[in-house]
Amino acid sequence: MVVLAASVISKSGKALVSRQFVDMSRIRIEGLLAAFPKLVGTGRQHTYVETENVRYVYQPIEALYLLLVTNKQSNILEDLETLRLLSKLVPEYSPSLEEEGICKAAFELIFAFDEVIALGHRESVTVAQVKQYCEMDSHEERLHKLVMQSKINETKDIMKRKASEIDKSKIDRTRSEKGGYMSLQSAGSGRIENSFSEMSISSSSSGFGGGLSTEVETFSSKSKGRPSASATAPPKGLGMKLGKTQRTNQFLESLKAEGEVILEDMQPTASQAVSAAPPPTDPITLTVEEKLNVSLKRDGGVSNFDVQGTLSLQILKQEDAFIQVQIEAGENASIVFKTHPNINKELFSNENILGLKDPNRPFPTAQAGDATGVGLLKWRMQSVDESVVPLTINCWPSVSGSETYVSIEYESSSMFDLQNVVISVPLPALREAPTVRQIDGEWRYDARNSTLEWSILLIDGSNRSGSMEFVVPPADTSIFFPISVRFTAAKTFSDLKVMNILPLRGGPSSKFSQRTQLVTESYQVV
Numbered sequence: 001m002v003v004l005a006a007s008v009i010s011k012s013g014k015a016l017v018s019r020q021f022v023d024m025s026r027i028r029i030e031g032l033l034a035a036f037p038k039l040v041g042t043g044r045q046h047t048y049v050e051t052e053n054v055r056y057v058y059q060p061i062e063a064l065y066l067l068l069v070t071n072k073q074s075n076i077l078e079d080l081e082t083l084r085l086l087s088k089l090v091p092e093y094s095p096s097l098e099e100e101g102i103c104k105a106a107f108e109l110i111f112a113f114d115e116v117i118a119l120g121h122r123e124s125v126t127v128a129q130v131k132q133y134c135e136m137d138s139h140e141e142r143l144h145k146l147v148m149q150s151k152i153n154e155t156k157d158i159m160k161r162k163a164s165e166i167d168k169s170k171i172d173r174t175r176s177e178k179g180g181y182m183s184l185q186s187a188g189s190g191r192i193e194n195s196f197s198e199m200s201i202s203s204s205s206s207g208f209g210g211g212l213s214t215e216v217e218t219f220s221s222k223s224k225g226r227p228s229a230s231a232t233a234p235p236k237g238l239g240m241k242l243g244k245t246q247r248t249n250q251f252l253e254s255l256k257a258e259g260e261v262i263l264e265d266m267q268p269t270a271s272q273a274v275s276a277a278p279p280p281t282d283p284i285t286l287t288v289e290e291k292l293n294v295s296l297k298r299d300g301g302v303s304n305f306d307v308q309g310t311l312s313l314q315i316l317k318q319e320d321a322f323i324q325v326q327i328e329a330g331e332n333a334s335i336v337f338k339t340h341p342n343i344n345k346e347l348f349s350n351e352n353i354l355g356l357k358d359p360n361r362p363f364p365t366a367q368a369g370d371a372t373g374v375g376l377l378k379w380r381m382q383s384v385d386e387s388v389v390p391l392t393i394n395c396w397p398s399v400s401g402s403e404t405y406v407s408i409e410y411e412s413s414s415m416f417d418l419q420n421v422v423i424s425v426p427l428p429a430l431r432e433a434p435t436v437r438q439i440d441g442e443w444r445y446d447a448r449n450s451t452l453e454w455s456i457l458l459i460d461g462s463n464r465s466g467s468m469e470f471v472v473p474p475a476d477t478s479i480f481f482p483i484s485v486r487f488t489a490a491k492t493f494s495d496l497k498v499m500n501i502l503p504l505r506g507g508p509s510s511k512f513s514q515r516t517q518l519v520t521e522s523y524q525v526v
Contacts, residue, residue, distance in 0.1 A: 002120040003079075004054065004069040005029055006086060006113050008102055011063060013037040016102045019113045021120045032069055040065075047083075048076065055079070059087050062097045066090060082122045086113065089130060091402055092473075095432075108134065284501060284512035285314040286325065287373065290492045291521040296386075298395060298481055298525055305389065307335075307381040307493050311354075314366045314373030321362030324355035324502040325376065330495030337379045359504055381493055388493075390416045390518075391459075391485060393423065393525045397477040404475050408483075409467040412459045416518070421487040423454040428475040440466030459487075483525040489518040 007018040015033050020026075036056055039049045049056040050072060057068040057079040068083055089112045091097065094105035102109070115130045116123055125133075288311055295304040315321050329337070329352070339348055344357050354376050356363065364374050386392070396407045408425065412418060427434060433445040434452060440463065441456040454468050498514045 002071050002074055003082065003117050003122070004071065004120065005032070006117060007033055007067045007069070008061075008090065008109065009033060009036070009065050009067055010099060011037065011065065014099075016064070016099055017106045017109045019110050019117075021117050029069075033067070036065075036067060048079070057083050059083055061087065061090060064097065064099070064102065078122060082116065085116055085125075085127070088127050088402070089113075089116070092127065092131065282511050282513040283316050283320045284323070285373070286498045286512060286514050287312045287314070288492060288494075288496050288498075288514065288516040290494065290518045292390075292518065293522045294389060294520075294524070295522075296389065296392065296525045300386070302384050302386050302389065303526065305383045305385075309335075309379045309381075309492060309494055309496070310375050311377040311496065312373040312375050313363060315363055316366060318362060318365055321365055322359075322504045323363065324353050324504065325498060326351075326353050326500040326502060327377075328352060328497050328499050330493075332381070332493060332495065334383060335379050335381045335494050337377060339378075340374075340376055343376060353502070355502075355504075377496075379494055379496075387413075389413065390489070391418060391421070391487065391523075393483055393485065395425070395480060395483060395525065397475075397480050399474055399477070402474060404472050404477075405469065406472065406480060407467065407469045408454070410456075410459075410465065412464045414461070414464065416489045416491055417461075418459040418487040418489050419457070421456040421459055422485070423456075424484040424486075425452045425454065425480055426450065426482070427452055427472060428479050430472060435471040437469045437471065439468040439470075441468070443468070443470075481526060485523040485525070486520045487523075488520075490516060492516060492518050 002022065004022050004024060005018060005020045007015050009015045009018075013034055013036065015030070018029065018033065020029055032054060035051075036049070036058070039051070039056065040058070047058055049058075053072070055070050055072050055074065055076075057070060057076070059066045066083065066087055068079060068086075070079055090102075090109065093108040093112060094101045096102075096104075111134050112130055115125060115133050288309070290307055290309040293304065293306040293308070295302070297303055311327070313325065315323075324347075329335070337348075339345055339354070342356055344355050347353050347355055366373060390413045392411045394409045394411075396409075398405050406425070408423070410421075410423065427450045429450055430447075433447070436443050436452075439454065441454060443455070444453045445451075446453060452470065456463070456466065459466075496516075498512065501512050
């Protein structure tokens with residue numbers, strides 16, 4: 001068998017993609033392709049046409065033809081097998097089987113044809129092998145990408161350091177300007193104008209003192225309430241301008257174009273700082289927090305289930321620190337509690353009261369910026385029972401033809417109402433976003449990390465189970481694992497509650513507030 005050429009042409013005879021495999025003139029190939037539409041009759045069942053010199057083996061693809069031009073001595077069965085393999089490759093590299101889509105993927109199709117046919121003879125390859133050969137993945141390429149990524153990360157770090165240095169210099173300059181303003185104000189307006197004129201002359205003659213001249217100009221315009229002629233013009237002699245340069249802006253724009261999220265480094269104002277970290281309103285705050293570390297098997301079962309909890313105390317004032325904390329725990333026998341070394345263990349074991357060994361000592365008060373307080377109690381829970389898992393994930397990927405169907409289902413335990421649930425599914429490298437056919441909730445495709453994120457705002461009694469189905473090109477089923485999950489809940493496994501605050505020096509009990517949350521530290525389906 002000798003294949004002279006392989007081509008994708010329109011029904012009007014226009015060659016969209018053509019690859020020549022033997023030494024023939026271009027005019028000869030174009031003449032053979034131009035004669036093909038006239039030889040194809042309507043209503044014919046077979047897929048080949050013979051002339052005096054060549055044989056056309058073709059297959060209709062919607063409004064196009066996939067065509068092989070061979071000699072008449074070639075084996076028709078091998079021709080049909082080659083044509084069948086090429087017909088599978090065309091949709092792989094051109095999702096749109098129209099003239100525009102074929103032309104966009106012309107080079108990829110030519111490279112794929114070259115892997116199937118060499119010097120007119122068919123190679124023994126499969127679709128997967130052709131895709132692997134065309135990707136040309138190599139260790140050197142991966143190493144080069146890692147080096148480039150490290151350079152980008154290093155440049156980002158340098159950019160952040162430079163931005164912080166610029167902000168610091170702005171603050172120092174503002175402080176110095178305020179100090180200069182006060183000293184100049186005590187000198188009197190007449191002396192200021194005289195010194196301003198002298199400094200302007202010395203600045204223009206020698207170029208020294210440009211920064212000081214600018215400060216005096218600013219004060220003069222503020223003190224008189226009217227801009228001077230020299231204040232409106234840009235000051236001369238400034239060696240460096242603080243702020244972001246044009247080169248920095250171009251670098252930021254290029255990073256944004258690549259999909260990188262850029263957080264501008266800004267000095268927070270007083271109102272922003274207060275809103276970001278509001279101080280506690282109650283004099284005493286107790287926080288119950290449990291962190292989940294769960295590893296589930298993809299076929300069912302639990303590899304690891306670990307809960308670590310803490311009870312923290314935050315006191316604002318020293319006079320409220322002479323207290324004891326009375327708690328009540330749930331009936332979960334698998335939880336093991338452990339108190340702080342300074343806590344009276346006998347008092348806790350007998351009466352569920354957390355107090356210091358020395359009742360004359362107060363609890364530590366909250367320091368500036370301390371949002372957690374001091375830890376009083378820790379506990380841990382481990383299990384291999386799947387019934388205690390708050391959320392289970394079942395993933396069923398299956399390959400059918402040229403597509404992979406992935407069905408994912410979640411089931412939530414009735415013990416917890418889960419909030420802000422995000423299920424992250426890794427995907428193969430895709431040119432376009434996956435096709436989501438059905439979903440209970442919302443979804444987002446992270447193209448940079450090649451991840452599909454399934455979000456459910458709240459899982460409660462109305463939606464204890466839900467599902468999602470999406471379609472991607474053919475891929476190994478193991479690529480969709482591990483699946484990562486994150487969520488929060490207002491209930492904990494220990495069901496620990498603060499019942500009362502007992503003052504040690506008499507008087508009424510202090511007001512207190514309690515915060516309870518269950519968070520995921522590591523939650524995966526592997």
